[in-house]
Amino acid sequence: MTFNPTDLLAIAPEIAVLSLAILVIMIEVLISRSEEVLQGITAIGLLAVMAVSIFVRSTSANVFSGMVANDDFTMYLKVLLTGIALLAILMSKDYLKGKNFRVGEYYTLILLATVGMMILASSTDLVTMFLGIETMSIALYALAGFRSECSKSNEAAMKYFLLGAFSTGFLLYGIALLYGATGGKTNFADIGIAITAFGGDNPAPAYLYAGIGLIMVGLLFKVAAVPFHFWSPDVYQGAPTPVTAFMSAGPKAAAIIVFLRLFGWALPDMSIAWQPILGVVAAVTMVTGNIIALSQQNIKRMLAYSSISHAGYLLLAVIAAGTAGIRSDAAAGMLFYLVAYYLMNMGAFTVAILVSRARLDGDYQINNYQGLAANHPWIAGAMALFMISLTGIPPTAGFFGKLYVFSAAVKAGFIPLVVIGVLASAISAFYYLRIVVYMYMRPETAESSKDLKPTPAWKTIMIVCSILIIYLGVMPGMMMKLADSSSQKISSPNRVVTLK
Amino acid sequence: MIDYFPVLLLMVIVAFMAAALLAITTFIGPKRTNPDKELPFETGNLPTPGNARAQFSVHYYLVAILFVVFDVEVAFLYPWAVQFKQLGLFGLIEMLVFLFILFIGWLFIIRRGVLEWK
Amino acid sequence: MEVALFILIALVTVVSALLVIIRKNAVSSVLFLVLTFFCLAMLYVMLGAQFIAAMQVIVYAGAIMVLFIFVVMLLNLGTDQKWEITGPVRKWMGFGSAAGILLIAVLAFRGMQSPTTEMDTSIGTVSSIGETMFQSYVLPFEVASVLLLAAIIGVVAMISRKPVDATTVEGGNES
Numbered sequence: 001m002t003f004n005p006t007d008l009l010a011i012a013p014e015i016a017v018l019s020l021a022i023l024v025i026m027i028e029v030l031i032s033r034s035e036e037v038l039q040g041i042t043a044i045g046l047l048a049v050m051a052v053s054i055f056v057r058s059t060s061a062n063v064f065s066g067m068v069a070n071d072d073f074t075m076y077l078k079v080l081l082t083g084i085a086l087l088a089i090l091m092s093k094d095y096l097k098g099k100n101f102r103v104g105e106y107y108t109l110i111l112l113a114t115v116g117m118m119i120l121a122s123s124t125d126l127v128t129m130f131l132g133i134e135t136m137s138i139a140l141y142a143l144a145g146f147r148s149e150c151s152k153s154n155e156a157a158m159k160y161f162l163l164g165a166f167s168t169g170f171l172l173y174g175i176a177l178l179y180g181a182t183g184g185k186t187n188f189a190d191i192g193i194a195i196t197a198f199g200g201d202n203p204a205p206a207y208l209y210a211g212i213g214l215i216m217v218g219l220l221f222k223v224a225a226v227p228f229h230f231w232s233p234d235v236y237q238g239a240p241t242p243v244t245a246f247m248s249a250g251p252k253a254a255a256i257i258v259f260l261r262l263f264g265w266a267l268p269d270m271s272i273a274w275q276p277i278l279g280v281v282a283a284v285t286m287v288t289g290n291i292i293a294l295s296q297q298n299i300k301r302m303l304a305y306s307s308i309s310h311a312g313y314l315l316l317a318v319i320a321a322g323t324a325g326i327r328s329d330a331a332a333g334m335l336f337y338l339v340a341y342y343l344m345n346m347g348a349f350t351v352a353i354l355v356s357r358a359r360l361d362g363d364y365q366i367n368n369y370q371g372l373a374a375n376h377p378w379i380a381g382a383m384a385l386f387m388i389s390l391t392g393i394p395p396t397a398g399f400f401g402k403l404y405v406f407s408a409a410v411k412a413g414f415i416p417l418v419v420i421g422v423l424a425s426a427i428s429a430f431y432y433l434r435i436v437v438y439m440y441m442r443p444e445t446a447e448s449s450k451d452l453k454p455t456p457a458w459k460t461i462m463i464v465c466s467i468l469i470i471y472l473g474v475m476p477g478m479m480m481k482l483a484d485s486s487s488q489k490i491s492s493p494n495r496v497v498t499l500k
Numbered sequence: 501m502i503d504y505f506p507v508l509l510l511m512v513i514v515a516f517m518a519a520a521l522l523a524i525t526t527f528i529g530p531k532r533t534n535p536d537k538e539l540p541f542e543t544g545n546l547p548t549p550g551n552a553r554a555q556f557s558v559h560y561y562l563v564a565i566l567f568v569v570f571d572v573e574v575a576f577l578y579p580w581a582v583q584f585k586q587l588g589l590f591g592l593i594e595m596l597v598f599l600f601i602l603f604i605g606w607l608f609i610i611r612r613g614v615l616e617w618k
Numbered sequence: 619m620e621v622a623l624f625i626l627i628a629l630v631t632v633v634s635a636l637l638v639i640i641r642k643n644a645v646s647s648v649l650f651l652v653l654t655f656f657c658l659a660m661l662y663v664m665l666g667a668q669f670i671a672a673m674q675v676i677v678y679a680g681a682i683m684v685l686f687i688f689v690v691m692l693l694n695l696g697t698d699q700k701w702e703i704t705g706p707v708r709k710w711m712g713f714g715s716a717a718g719i720l721l722i723a724v725l726a727f728r729g730m731q732s733p734t735t736e737m738d739t740s741i742g743t744v745s746s747i748g749e750t751m752f753q754s755y756v757l758p759f760e761v762a763s764v765l766l767l768a769a770i771i772g773v774v775a776m777i778s779r780k781p782v783d784a785t786t787v788e789g790g791n792e793s
Binding site (some may be wrong): 586 | 672764777
């Protein structure tokens with residue numbers, strides 16, 4: 001019997017979000033259909049979950065027989081994921097008005113996706129990892145198709161589901177081969193130990209490499225890295241915009257973290273095989289994402305390609321984690337980057353919703369931003385800040401995120417990759433700053449002089465994101481210390497430390 | 501392997517019986533037909549004219565998916581039932597949690613009126 | 619005896635799997651898929667995995683195949699509609715990629731030895747799976763119910779929509 005009641009404390013945030021999801025759906029179908037009540041409960045509930053994630057700690061070392069990690073790093077990730085869900089729900093508050101969405105289902109699915117993301121980000125076992133990915137993805141497939149009257153949204157759900165199910169097949173086959181090659185192990189730490197046994201006259205079987213490759217394909221699909229990115233622009237464009245914002249931040253963060261955990265903590269001894277492959281993928285992702293983004297006229301598609309290129313930067317941290325001694329630096333850099341990316345991306349999508357709503361046809365063309373600064377200096381200023389941060393120009397959070405990830409990669413000796421990354425960032429300045437140029441240097445049109453009518457919820461998101469981006473850009477020390485100290489102790493349950 | 505011999509035997513007997521019953525009716529049964537008797541039997545209604553592959557309502561598919569979900573739920577019950585005594589109270593509690601979460605799903609389906617046919 | 623049985627079942631599996639993709643009629647493809655699933659279940663039994671075999675029959679050959687049939691019906695394929703790959707280039711591309719995958723599979727599994735120790739047949743029994751699943755794998759087991767809940771809510775949200783008509787939105791009761 002391996003169950004210990006304090007294990008429950010380690011998954012308290014997951015339990016809290018799940019309970020919240022159940023509460024919301026039951027209120028929706030049993031008691032009230034008032035949207036305000038549901039929104040209030042969800043938002044307050046998520047704030048409570050954040051508090052739970054920050055303050056509740058479990059001393060249990062081996063949670064649920066090593067199924068999930070229990071350390072500060074994981075807890076900060078859960079705070080981040082809750083924050084993503086919270087902003088997505090705030091963003092949805094006024095977006096949903098006048099749309100014939102089923103609000104209860106909508107919020108419940110966002111919450112269930114968050115549960116899946118949390119499980120995924122904290123998993124240290126192939127089984128938990130798989131279930132986390134599936135819980136998250138199934139909720140997202142339905143969310144992508146929520147605009148039922150819109151054919152683009154249906155297309156998004158269909159594409160996302162079919163390709164997602166296909167990639168799950170790759171992932172599962174890879175898991176099976178890895179399980180077989182390591183003699184029946186599913187725990188990351190056990191896999192790491194089993195792999196150290198290979199070498200010399202006991203070479204690793206070829207199907208171990210095949211398994212690692214297939215898992216890589218499955219995870220690269222989830223983070224939308226080139227060449228497994230084809231779904232993402234269409235899905236991002238078709239999905240309701242708050243869902244797009246949620247999708248670009250949350251699932252990407254959860255998947256890249258499990259990528260880091262699996263490859264950095266379970267498969268470091270195989271890094272000679274996977275580091276070069278991931279290096280090529282990261283380089284191609286950074287360059288392709290940014291170059292295609294240059295020609296986009298629709299801001300949602302542009303942000304989709306931008307998010308592809310950001311997956312490339314994040315992959316640099318995964319690659320660096322494969323080198324001994326750099327693991328915790330890479331993890332810390334990734335945590336910082338994810339926080340920064342979340343803030344600037346959520347902010348940018350909020351402005352995109354605001355601008356598109358005021359337009360006649362409610363579309364997302366970049367032309368709509370012409371002359372925005374004249375009538376809405378504050379909104380234009382916030383958007384400019386988000387764009388500058390996405391480019392990675394100091395003094396913004398985006399700059400330090402990139403700096404930490406790139407410096408981890410340099411320490412690990414991947415200097416050509418970092419050079420490519422910096423060049424790709426330079427390319428990205430063209431399309432990010434184009435929006436700034438449109439807002440400040442183009443004359444306003446009849447369309448753009450319309451009042452955007454930002455509601456309190458949207459104002460809050462923009463203000464919070466802007467302040468935090470500047471804060472992290474000017475004083476990154478505290479956040480960095482937090483990331484550093486927590487990533488030193490990333491637990492790897494069950495692992496017997498052997499000196500070789 | 502030898503443990504499964506009875507299963508194999510059962511399958512052989514079933515296959516034999518099915519074949520035998522068909523053969524017996526074909527050879528022994530009298531064949532007096534008329535046009536009405538030749539019509540395909542469709543629950544007493546007249547046969548669907550034209551192509552039998554008419555398009556279904558998506559509602560059927562919804563019911564089928566919900567069936568699959570609860571079928572999978574039941575699949576988890578078998579090993580639990582076999583191990584019920586050894587697992588003790590802990591096993592009971594964990595299964596109750598599992599079933600509670602799916603009960604929420606069931607309640608949602610009923611209250612949404614998904615299974616009501618219009 | 620066992621080898622002969624294995625060869626027989628394996629042969630039926632491969633032939634019926636081939637027929638799934640060769641048959642042009644979608645319904646008969648689906649029925650051959652059922653046969654494939656049954657044969658796979660028998661192979662699982664031969665490997666000592668009785669629980670997996672039972673699941674294969676109950677969930678796949680039973681429930682999933684119902685979905686397949688419904689999808690065939692929903693698509694409303696006429697009998698005259700044939701789906702064919704046109705042009706020699708595409709045919710050769712398909713042939714080439716299939717051969718490539720086969721080559722990779724052969725290379726990957728070339729070095730695999732059959733287990734030298736006696737097969738532990740108790741590992742696949744229902745009771746040993748119950749023991750593992752409800753003790754070491756408690757958390758994944760509970761997460762599975764969350765997954766199923768997400769599937770229920772997701773599918774209902776996607777299919778039973780609120781009516782688009784704006785006048786009925788205020789009333790709230792619908793479907």
